[in-house]
Amino acid sequence: MERKAFLKTLGAGAAFALTFPCLQGCSKDGDGEENPVPTGVDFTIDLNSAEGADLQNNGDFILKNDVVVVKNLQGQFVAASQICSHQGTDQVRFIAEDGGFFRCFTHNSEFDQNGTPLNTITNNPLKIFSTELNGNILRIFD
Numbered sequence: 001m002e003r004k005a006f007l008k009t010l011g012a013g014a015a016f017a018l019t020f021p022c023l024q025g026c027s028k029d030g031d032g033e034e035n036p037v038p039t040g041v042d043f044t045i046d047l048n049s050a051e052g053a054d055l056q057n058n059g060d061f062i063l064k065n066d067v068v069v070v071k072n073l074q075g076q077f078v079a080a081s082q083i084c085s086h087q088g089t090d091q092v093r094f095i096a097e098d099g100g101f102f103r104c105f106t107h108n109s110e111f112d113q114n115g116t117p118l119n120t121i122t123n124n125p126l127k128i129f130s131t132e133l134n135g136n137i138l139r140i141f142d
């Protein structure tokens with residue numbers, strides 16, 4: 001049986017599924033990069049510095065060393081991989097809505113502050129890093 005005849009026997013829906021299997025989740029769109037999740041993370045941010053000034057208000061976040069460093073809506077510091085657990089783009093950001101969560105803007109996967117997926121784009125948890133505040137020095141580490 002020729003391919004065209006075979007697809008016709010399956011019906012239009014199945015033919016579409018076979019012909020275009022990866023329209024949403026399989027392409028490397030966004031920034032088109034697959035980046036490794038950061039490992040061996042251990043750095044500090046002086047909250048009195050210009051860099052730290054961007055973490056003054058609840059809901060603020062900065063990007064550093066492929067990590068999203070957040071002052072969440074309760075005023076606690078949390079940190080997650082900027083590299084998405086779906087296809088490795090660096091489009092993860094903090095969303096200061098609905099209690100605060102992470103979203104990757106490549107395919108809109110969402111994660112809670114523990115890294116647990118909130119939708120079905122991926123089942124892979126987002127890497128979360130530890131944080132520790134000593135005076136004005138915030139440490140982010142594995």
Ligand code: FES
Pocket residue numbers: 084085086087088089091104105106107108109121
């Ligand atoms: S790379 Fe697909 S949602 Fe992040």
